[in-house]
Amino acid sequence: MSIETLPAEVIDLIAAGEVIDSLLAVVRELVENALDAKATRVSVSLYPELWQVQVADNGRGMSLEDLKICASPHSTSKIRNSKDLWHITSLGFRGEALHSISQVADLAIYSRLKGRLDAVGWKVDYQQGTAITEEAIAIAPGTIVTASNIFGQLPVRRRGLPAPSRQLKAVQRLIQHLALCHPEITWQVKQNDRVWFHLSSGNNAQQVLPQFLRKVSSSDLQYLRLIEQQTTINHQPEYIHQPATIELILGLPDRLHRYKADWIKVAVNGRVVHCPELEQVIIAGMARTLPRDRYPVAFLHLHLDPSGIDWNRHPAKAEIYLHSLEYWQERVSDAIAQALKLNNSSVPQTFGDxxxxxxxxxxxxxxxxxxxxxxxxxxxxxxxxxxxxxxxxxxxxxxxxxxxxxxxxxxxxxxxxxxxxxxxxxxxxxxxxxxxxxxxxxxxxxxxxxxxxxxxxxxxxxxxxxxxxxxxxxxxxxxxxxxxxxxxxxxxxxxxxxxxxxxxxxxxxxxxxxxxxxxxxxxxxxxxxxxxxxxxxxxxxxxxxxxxxxxxxxxxxxxxxxxxx
Structure with a gap:
């Protein structure tokens, strides 16, 4: 067989399959766009039997001009050139999400700009990355995206996905992770038009975690926030652009621990990532403070200069390359030691006992x-x-x-x-x-x-x-x-x-x-x-x-x- 160039529609389907491989991926990309739009309230509606997902937010919205191209190939407001790929400050950044969703689903986007009294709401329907209809509608400022008939053109993909219950559990875990990383957001998640769960906003993750971790109160947790000036990281001044922050939520060892290491979470710049090196630092830092065969409850959130992170490792952005890893391992270990100390600020409220x-x-x-x-x-x-x-x-x-x-x-x-x-x-x-x-x-x-x-x-x-x-x-x-x-x-x-x-x-x-x-x-x-x-x-x-x-x-x-x- 001779080598031939693939048609554009096949290329689009292959690219979409790398980004949108499940209902979870649809929800992930849509809610990340909502957070990038500075939303403070996000509502997710799931219809697993109908293969439909809807995400509504009160973010800054889009104009009609942006709506017409937002689902076009490689269209994004997050980056402009190759240098931006090494200075990522948003959750979504490749310009692939909406276009990829439109390749595997019917896409309807409703939006209205925030802050403009004369702004009009618009609806644009997409099929295979192309805007086919547009109309003016009445809508509050923000954006609503509805993806329906997901994988309707790919029945094999539907049959290969896990059972709906497992997919819903993955979605729930995703929302929980994002709620910890962005505690200022209020979340409502519906399933078949019935409220499934609701997460209220808080000042920090210490007030969010007890909302979905059973039998845990905020007084069972220790919150620590440290600011790092990043002046001596490997003696590399090119990585010094802004101070870094370490946020640590640690379950007090005399009150809280688990049979499995399932609640040791590491997040970097607003997204939970897989980082076994830092997870092991947390486990080691809690050694000989917990009963035998028990594991800590911990949420570590690093706010780092974007130039010290390489996100271009996995399409789902769940794995990263972290520069100066040894330095951050040492600083996290110090933060854990400080959180475990008895002092004025670390003693929890009495009623937590x-x-x-x-x-x-x-x-x-x-x-x-x-x-x-x-x-x-x-x-x-x-x-x-x-x-x-x-x-x-x-x-x-x-x-x-x-x-x-x-x-x-x-x-x-x-x-x-x-x-x-x-x-x-x-x-x-x-x-x-x-x-x-x-x-x-x-x-x-x-x-x-x-x-x-x-x-x-x-x-x-x-x-x-x-x-x-x-x-x-x-x-x-x-x-x-x-x-x-x-x-x-x-x-x-x-x-x-x-x-x-x-x-x-x-x-x-x-x-x-x-x-x-x-x-x-x-x-x-x-x-x-x-x-x-x-x-x-x-x-x-x-x-x-x-x-x-x-x-x-x-x-x-x-x-x-x-x-x-």
């Missing part, structure tokens, strides 16, 4: 007041003053009672001390000689290899006997050193050995402490890197703020009633 909520809810049922947290915009009282904990008592020889300016905390002494010792062992893990060697018996081969792996010198000492001549410094002088070595021999890496050592050497519950010792534990614990949980992932403290106590004892209304007010 579900254990306290349950008590207050029970009291509310018989009282004449309504329980509720303050508005998302209102700062908690902890964010006003300094967080200085003062030990005042011990409960059941287990819990340290500490007060501060706005309430009190209960701290479990053993796991707080365990966190202190674990981080000390991480920083200074030393193996020292034993004054008297210890003899172990009946060790398996795997146990011997495990002890050697963590730096223990072990030698045969007879049939079924082995002698150990050194041990971790924290265990060397303990009476139970032999039992501790046996425990360390049962597997795990060096980190596991450090956790086991910290747990064994920490103050036991049931030990009576004086105020000086308790205060010393509090001071050292507050300065740890991850003070919220022990190395096993258990919460260390319970917060009882003054506002919580006041509501529970109804001080805000009982006093008034007693005085006849």
């Amino acid at each position: 579900r254990r306290i909520q349950q008590v207050l809810k029970a009291a509310e049922a018989t009282g004449n007041y309504e329980f509720g947290s303050s508005s998302p915009d209102q700062k908690s009282t902890n964010e006003i003053g300094s967080l200085e904990l003062k030990a005042i008592a011990q409960v059941n020889k287990t819990y340290i009672v500490a007060e501060h300016s706005y309430g009190m905390w209960l701290i479990e002494q053993h796991i707080a001390h365990e966190r202190i010792l674990y981080e000390q062992l991480q920083d200074e893990w030393q193996i020292i000689p034993l004054d008297t060697p210890i003899v172990l018996n009946n060790l398996q081969k795997s146990q011997i290899e495990q002890l050697q792996q963590i730096g223990i010198d072990i030698e045969p000492f007879g049939e079924g006997l082995w002698t150990v001549r050194n041990a971790p410094e924290a265990l060397a002088t303990r009476e139970d050193c032999q039992d501790a070595l046996l425990e360390l021999s049962w597997g795990g890496d060096l980190q596991t050995a450090q956790v086991a050592t910290a747990c064994r050497t920490a103050i036991r519950n049931g030990t009576e402490l004086n105020l000086k010792t308790m205060q010393n534990i509090l001071d050292r614990w507050q300065n740890t890197r991850n003070p919220r949980t022990c190395p096993h992932g258990r919460p260390i403290y319970l917060s009882l703020e003054e506002t919580t106590l006041s509501r529970f004892f109804r001080r805000h209304w009982v006093i008034g009633k007693s005085h006849g007010i």
Whole structure:
């Protein structure tokens, strides 16, 4: 067969297949155009059985001249020349979306310019990238795009797509991701003319995420925003055009975690992307703060100079090349460490603690007041003053009672001390000689290899006997050193050995402490890197703020009633 040039209609269908390969792709391209048009409200209507999608927005709209060419091949308002491809500032930018949709569906676009009182609404119908009809219509400022009979000319493509339920789930996930990246947007999604779900706008993603992640409140999340000046990235001044911003929403490890790593999301400049290198940084940064086999909830959004990103990697723009990746890995790791610290701004609102909520809810049922947290915009009282904990008592020889300016905390002494010792062992893990060697018996081969792996010198000492001549410094002088070595021999890496050592050497519950010792534990614990949980992932403290106590004892209304007010 000889080589021949393909007809234009075949070329268009091939190009459309690269961009529009599912209902999800239709929704993605249309809603991204709506966001680029500076919309604050976006409505998505899905009719999966009819193969129809409609997206309406209140963005800036289009004139009739733009409507006539917006679905023509390679027509876009986002870029003008080849240099613009390396400085992408919009979500849609290739000029392929509307044209590609018109190749696989019937396309109707309604639009009216915003901000012009004399602007008239127009409707233009497209078929295969060509405008066939136009008419004036009554419409509010903004744009409505309806794609119907999707893949009607490609029945094989329809049959090859997943079941409608799976496609709808993918659409839902897309809207959720965009809502996190653009919290200022209000979303309404309908399915067959019935409201499927609704997402309200917020100041940041901390107020959006709880709307679709079950049993999560905004107080279970820590929000951190850091501004990077980008003055030392690989010593490359050509990439320095504007400051970068790191936004991090992190589920507090003592409150929130998941069985799967399905809510570790990374976004760059308004779009969630697949970036395993940064996802691993998040997982590593939360290591030994969560229970075993649990994963964090995290949303990382990098706002970077466009010249530091290459979007031209995948048609769906889900994968990117990120310049100075190692630098951003380091900065994200620092941001996670800062978010996990206990300080004025990182302590969440008291009412976020579900254990306290349950008590207050029970009291509310018989009282004449309504329980509720303050508005998302209102700062908690902890964010006003300094967080200085003062030990005042011990409960059941287990819990340290500490007060501060706005309430009190209960701290479990053993796991707080365990966190202190674990981080000390991480920083200074030393193996020292034993004054008297210890003899172990009946060790398996795997146990011997495990002890050697963590730096223990072990030698045969007879049939079924082995002698150990050194041990971790924290265990060397303990009476139970032999039992501790046996425990360390049962597997795990060096980190596991450090956790086991910290747990064994920490103050036991049931030990009576004086105020000086308790205060010393509090001071050292507050300065740890991850003070919220022990190395096993258990919460260390319970917060009882003054506002919580006041509501529970109804001080805000009982006093008034007693005085006849």
